[in-house]
Amino acid sequence: MKVLFIAGFGPIITDVDQSRRLYVATLKLPLKEEADHYFHTESIEGVKHFALWPLSHAAKSCFGTDVWPSDVPVPTSWIEFDVEDVATATKELNELGYKLLFSAREEPWKQVVTRFLSPEGVLTGITYTPWMRAAKPSS
Numbered sequence: 001m002k003v004l005f006i007a008g009f010g011p012i013i014t015d016v017d018q019s020r021r022l023y024v025a026t027l028k029l030p031l032k033e034e035a036d037h038y039f040h041t042e043s044i045e046g047v048k049h050f051a052l053w054p055l056s057h058a059a060k061s062c063f064g065t066d067v068w069p070s071d072v073p074v075p076t077s078w079i080e081f082d083v084e085d086v087a088t089a090t091k092e093l094n095e096l097g098y099k100l101l102f103s104a105r106e107e108p109w110k111q112v113v114t115r116f117l118s119p120e121g122v123l124t125g126i127t128y129t130p131w132m133r134a135a136k137p138s139s
Contacts, residue, residue: 001089007080007111007129008049012058013037019052048132053078058123062101062115072101073121080113080125082132089126090114 013019016037023029023039031039031052040051056066058078068074083089090103093116101115112128 001092001126002084003081004084005082005132006047007082007125007127007132008051009047009077009079010040010051010053011077012055012075012123013052014055016054023052048129049080061107062123073117075117075121075123078123078125080127080129082127082129086112086114086126086128093126 011019020039024031029050030041030043031050032041033039036057037054038051038057040049042049044050055068055074058075059068060066063069086104090100093100093114094103098116101117103114104112105114106112110130114126116124118124
C-alpha cells in the first residue's frame, strides 16, 4: 500500500453548537456550513480537507442509518489517506485482519473509500479522491 497524501481530517461532532463555538467563533476557521451541520474548508494549509463531520453523517456513510450502532465504538475523529490503489490497499487490510466497516465503495461525491476503525478509535478511510489529484500546473 502506498499513501499519497492525507485527503482529510477532522473531529466527529455530537454537539453542533459547542463545536461551532470552538471552531468557527473562537478559532475563526474559514468553515462553510452545508446541509445538516457539515462544516468544511479546503483552505487551511497542511490538510487538503478539514471538516466537522456529524456522527449521524458518519453513521450514514458507514452503516446506511443516522444512528451509530451501539456495538461499535464511537469515533471521535476521522482521517482519510489517499492511496495509489484502493482495491489493493483494501485487500492488504483484509489480509492483515483489520475489520472493515465497508470496502471500496463509491460515495455520492465520487470518492472511493474503504473505512475501518483504527486501534485508537479513529474512523479511518483509505481513499481515491479524484478532484484532489488534478494535475498541478508546472512551474
